[in-house]
Amino acid sequence: MSFLRRAIRRPPADGSPPTPPDLPSPLDPPSPGRSAEPGAPPEATAEPRLAPDADARAEAARPAGDALATGLGRTRGGFVARLRSLLGGPTIDDAVWDEIEEALILGDVGPTLAAGVVERARRESGGVPAEAAVRRQLRALLVPRDEPFDPLRPAVPGGPAVVLVVGVNGSGKTTTIGKLAHRFRSAGARVLVAAADTFRAAAIDQLVAWARRAGAEVVSHAPGSDPGAVVYDALDAAVARGADVVVADTAGRLHTRVSLMDELAKIRRVVERRLPGARPEVLLVLDATTGQNGLAQAAAFAEAVGLTGVVLTKLDSTAKGGIVFAIEDRLRIPVRYVGVGEGVEDLVDFDPDAFVEALFR
Ligand SMILES: Nc1nc2c(ncn2[C@@H]2O[C@H](COP(=O)(O)OP(=O)(O)OP(=O)(O)O)[C@@H](O)[C@H]2O)c(=O)[nH]1
Numbered sequence: 001m002s003f004l005r006r007a008i009r010r011p012p013a014d015g016s017p018p019t020p021p022d023l024p025s026p027l028d029p030p031s032p033g034r035s036a037e038p039g040a041p042p043e044a045t046a047e048p049r050l051a052p053d054a055d056a057r058a059e060a061a062r063p064a065g066d067a068l069a070t071g072l073g074r075t076r077g078g079f080v081a082r083l084r085s086l087l088g089g090p091t092i093d094d095a096v097w098d099e100i101e102e103a104l105i106l107g108d109v110g111p112t113l114a115a116g117v118v119e120r121a122r123r124e125s126g127g128v129p130a131e132a133a134v135r136r137q138l139r140a141l142l143v144p145r146d147e148p149f150d151p152l153r154p155a156v157p158g159g160p161a162v163v164l165v166v167g168v169n170g171s172g173k174t175t176t177i178g179k180l181a182h183r184f185r186s187a188g189a190r191v192l193v194a195a196a197d198t199f200r201a202a203a204i205d206q207l208v209a210w211a212r213r214a215g216a217e218v219v220s221h222a223p224g225s226d227p228g229a230v231v232y233d234a235l236d237a238a239v240a241r242g243a244d245v246v247v248a249d250t251a252g253r254l255h256t257r258v259s260l261m262d263e264l265a266k267i268r269r270v271v272e273r274r275l276p277g278a279r280p281e282v283l284l285v286l287d288a289t290t291g292q293n294g295l296a297q298a299a300a301f302a303e304a305v306g307l308t309g310v311v312l313t314k315l316d317s318t319a320k321g322g323i324v325f326a327i328e329d330r331l332r333i334p335v336r337y338v339g340v341g342e343g344v345e346d347l348v349d350f351d352p353d354a355f356v357e358a359l360f361r
């Protein structure tokens with residue numbers, strides 16, 4: 001299975017953002033789709049237009065249980081292995097239930113949730129095996145999905161889908177956008193990425209490099225310019241060119257900095273101004289290794305900009321994948337994707353059943 005052979009590439013030791021694998025250097029000249037000056041009309045690139053058909057879209061959204069299980073390797077070997085050995089023992093007395101609770105806390109499920117899961121599973125376990133009871137209780141923490149997730153759903157009838165990507169510094173936003181662009185292109189969509197992280201020139205270059213590899217078009221302005229204007233121009237360009245989806249990168253920001261969070265709210269308003277009544281996807285990219293602190297981040301972003309989903313990155317780097325349960329239960333926001341590596345294919349659709357199954361596989 002190819003995902004087993006995926007090399008995990010580590011970031012450069014100096015902390016600078018890595019160049020995505022097999023990509024041109026960020027020092028290469030900008031792509032043709034890039035507009036250099038604020039307000040300059042974005043240029044069109046000669047891009048074949050392939051409308052995403054229903055099959056391709058269904059394929060793009062298919063849960064990937066095997067890839068999930070691999071991405072969860074550390075978690076499965078860590079707290080879940082402990083959990084399973086405790087649950088598989090001959091007798092489960094008070095002391096063992098306490099250890100089960102501890103294992104859940106160790107896996108970042110969170111103390112309150114862990115206590116609740118144990119209490120309810122204990123009650124249930126008279127009738128069903130204890131492992132099944134715990135699995136069921138964990139599964140019940142994940143929020144119900146009312147309708148299938150379709151990131152290519154037009155934000156307004158006849159218009160493009162819009163995906164805003166937000167999160168704290170270094171959580172994996174730009175990398176995730178590269179992966180998403182690749183995935184959407186593979187589904188036949190015409191993809192436009194908006195370089196609304198204007199904070200650093202290198203951020204624009206990093207996005208351009210990812211977009212070029214994925215075959216997506218880019219709309220960008222000069223470093224330091226207004227991120228809202230970039231998004232506005234990108235939406236304009238998407239409408240003019242008939243793009244299927246606009247994915248906007250935003251600067252990493254501390255969730256505690258009010259002025260930076262206000263800037264996000266402004267970007268959100270720009271979408272509304274250009275596409276009145278639009279329903280954009282607003283995805284929070286959370287680094288799974290930050291543990292329970294991710295909950296505070298998510299709450300702040302939800303308040304500032306409204307979130308429709310979470311992308312949990314770096315799940316491959318942590319043994320504490322139980323954070324998924326905490327995020328969904330506490331915030332009632334569905335996890336849509338998980339990042340399981342730094343490569344372009346290392347993004348897995350999140351499906352609640354597949355997740356719990358993969359954990360205990
Ligand atoms: N192991 C692993 N690394 C990841 C994953 N996603 C992103 N990364 C790495 O995380 C680091 C930061 O990724 P970026 O995409 O630059 O993060 P960002 O949120 O755009 O960062 P800023 O723009 O600085 O806020 C890079 O080294 C990525 O390769 C993942 O799923 N797994």
Ligand SMILES: [Mg+2]
Pocket residue numbers: 173174175197203249250252
């Ligand atoms: Mg970035």
